[in-house]
Amino acid sequence: MSPAALTLAALLAGSGPGESSQGEAALQARAAAASAKTDATEPEPEPEPEVSSSSRAQARPSLVVHLHPCLDGRVALETLHESLRHELGAGLEFRGAAAGQAGDTQLLIDCGSGGGSKGDDSLLLRVIDPLSEAALTRALRLEALDASPERAAESLARSAAALLRALWMDLVLDREAVSDSSPRSPASSPRVLRRARRIARRPSSPWQLGDAFMARTFLGEGAPAWMLGEQVQAVHRPLRHLAWRADGELAFRRVRVDLESGASRINTLMISAAPSLLGWAEFPGSGPRGAGTAAIYAGAGLRVGAVRMRSPDDPGHFETFAGPLATARASVSLGRFVRLALDAEAGWALIGPEHAEADLRLRGPWLSGALSLVSSF
Known part of the structure; x- marks a missing residue:
């Protein structure tokens, strides 16, 4: 029996006929107090958390693009979307012209002061970015706006990508204010912020793979x-103005020498690889799909390999070859994914083979050049 029931029974037993009204009043007061005390000791159930249907988990920065109707026919929308994907690269969730949601970075493109009239080449470009909690508007003038919708879309995509990178560069420069433990907005997770920083620092085509015809001479x-010979190249540009390169090379030369037994030929086969660290700069071209974009590279590295000298009387064996090098490259883009590159290399062979009978050795300074066809992505 509960304490409230025991109190009620005791009051009924101790009250007489004349005290019924006073007992009932006291009973009601004490029962109410006991009930309030009992309710206060019982824990209330916690409400279940509400899940907002408008919020969505994000693993990557997302971008939506809205083109004002006044630019229909003057800017090719599909080319604009394709060029933006290429300029910003991997790691971005590109949602095209979809409706903006919480956490989306919005790119709004409107007509300029001329209202989209014929001959007016002014545009208004506005970026609303929840990651950096900033909104930025820039006025542009595109000379190709009326000449070619595709060229206008490509130029507009380059300007929009540069503007968006400028906003996300704040996330790189202001790491203390935007720490991984306290993101700026509820829609931006630490993973999204890290990817936005990476997109801001990375060029549009970070990887380049090439195949080259090369020539090498030793000056010793x-x-x-x-x-x-032939050379296979790989260049990775993880950051703007910083890259690394690795190449593998197979070179051959049949050398005519004089031996004690008479004139002979020694087949010289060289297999080598060279990692190097490069600084680079790029200059955008004005051709369609990025044609004419030029880039220059310069850096230093190390070439290591093996050389085999084989003659009719001696099968030979592979010997170590190694030395430091300095390298430079100039490339020009033929389109969005194809480039033509010219490489120059100078080095010094500190370790190299020497033939036992002939006056033939691979030591000292060398020069080489290579013409390569490069695929960039």
Whole structure:
């Protein structure tokens, strides 16, 4: 029996006929107090958390693009979307012209002061970015706006990507204010912020793979004049103005020498690889799909490999070859994904083989050049 029931029974037992009204009043007061005390000791159930249907989990920065109707026919929308994907690269969730949601970065493109009239080449470009909690508007003038909708879309995509990178660069420069433990907005997770920083620092085509025809000459005494071969190259640009490069090379030269037994030929085969660290700069071109974009590279590295000298009387064996190098490259884009590159290399072979009978050795300074066809992505 509960304490309230025991109190009620005791009051009924101790009250007489004349005290019924006073007992009932006291009973009601004490029962109410006991009930309030009992209710206060019982824990109330916690309400279940509400899940907002408008919020969505994000793993990557997302971008939506809205083009004002006044630009229909003057800017090719599909080309604009394709060029933006290429300029900003991987790591971005591109949602096209979809309706903006919480956490989306919005790119709004409107007509300029001329209201979209013929001959008016002014545009208004506005970016609303929840990651940096900033909104930025820029007025642009596009010379190709009426000449070619595709060229106008490509130029507009480059300007929009540069504007968006400028906003996200604040996330890189202001790491203390935007720490991984306290993101700026509820819609931006630490992972999204890290990817936005990476997009801001990375160029549009970070990877380049090439195949090259090369020629190498050693300037030391007794070295072969020229060695011809093929080179496979890989260049990665993780940051603006900083890159690394690795190449693998196969070169061959049949060298005519004088031995004690008479004139002979020694087949010289060289297999090597060279990692190097580069600084680079790029200059955008004005051709369609980025044609004419030029880039220059310069850096230093190390070439390591093996050389085999084989003659009719001696099968030979592979010996170590190694030395530091300095390299430079100039490339020009033929389109969005294809480039033509010219490489130059100078080095010094500190370790190299020497033939036992002939005056033939691979040591000392060398020069080489390579013409390569490059795929960038």
